[in-house]
Structures are given as C-alpha cells and as structure tokens.
Amino acid sequence: MKQKTERRQRQQGFSLRARLASFSYAFNGLLTMVAEQHNARLHLVAAMSVVGLGALTGLTSLEWMFVLLAITLVWMAEALNTALEYLADAAVPETHELVGKAKDVAAAGVLIAAAFALIVALWAFWPF
Numbered sequence: 112m113k114q115k116t117e118r119r120q121r122q123q124g125f126s127l128r129a130r131l132a133s134f135s136y137a138f139n140g141l142l143t144m145v146a147e148q149h150n151a152r153l154h155l156v157a158a159m160s161v162v163g164l165g166a167l168t169g170l171t172s173l174e175w176m177f178v179l180l181a182i183t184l185v186w187m188a189e190a191l192n193t194a195l196e197y198l199a200d201a202a203v204p205e206t207h208e209l210v211g212k213a214k215d216v217a218a219a220g221v222l223i224a225a226a227f228a229l230i231v232a233l234w235a236f237w238p239f
C-alpha cells in the first residue's frame with residue numbers, strides 16, 4: 112500500500128515517457144484479453160468479418176458509423192468484464208455469492224452490447 116502511494120506521488124509531474132508507458136500498458140491489456148479470453152477472440156473474428164463484409168457490400172457512412180460504434184461498445188464491455196473477472200478472482204479466490212452476481216452482471220453488460228451489435232448488423236446488412 113505504501114509503495115503504491117509513493118508511486119502515485121512520483122507520478123505527479125507530467126512526463127511524455129510515462130504517458131507512452133501508460134499507452135503500452137493499455138495495449139498489453141488488449142493483448143492479454145485476446146490471448147486469454149475465448150470471447151475476446153470471438154469478438155475479434157466477428158469484428159474482422161463485419162468490417163470485411165462492409166467493405167465488400169459498400170456500406171454508407173452512417174452504416175459504417177453504427178458498425179464501428181457497435182464494435183467499440185462490444186470491446187469496451189468485454190474489456191471491463193474481463194478486468195472485473197481478474198479483480199474478483201484476485202480479491203476472492205473462493206466461491207462467493209456476490210462474486211458470482213458481480214460476474215453475471217458484468218457479463219450482462221457484454222450481452223447488452225452484443226444485442227446492439229446484432230441489431231446494427233441486421234440493419235446494415237439486411238437485405239444484402
């Protein structure tokens with residue numbers, strides 16, 4: 112805890128190097144997600160397929176906006192869900208009713224984003 116406070120104090124001043132490191136930590140998080148989470152790999156395949164199909168069928172600017180919004184929302188929800196899972200497992204390694212509820216609610220966030228993505232896909236690609 113003390114170490115963490117000291118690290119925060121050292122980070123008070125602006126440093127371009129620290130900002131770049133921050134960016135690389137976030138990028139590492141993305142790689143960790145794809146390497147360790149089956150769902151993230153499914154999202155990656157889905158996102159690449161949708162972008163490829165969009166390029167083939169020639170979406171309008173508005174359709175592209177919604178497709179990219181849907182992809183972004185799904186990835187954001189998956190990232191937050193994954194972060195919560197890691198934190199929950201680190202904080203409470205044993206089975207706990209509230210941890211189960213927290214994980215299910217976080218997963219519901221991904222489901223909501225995925226439902227939005229499905230609606231956008233139907234609207235943008237149907238009929239071809």
Ligand SMILES: Nc1ncnc2c1ncn2[C@@H]1O[C@H](COP(=O)(O)OP(=O)(O)OP(=O)(O)O)[C@@H](O)[C@H]1O
Nearest residue numbers: 149150203204205206207208210211212214215218
């Ligand atoms: N520590 C825990 N305590 C209580 N319930 C838990 C705990 N960990 C997971 N669960 C519950 O067990 C069920 C399955 O959890 P799990 O994390 O395996 O699901 P998942 O999201 O399908 O996994 P994956 O990360 O492979 O996609 C969920 O209902 C979850 O809430």
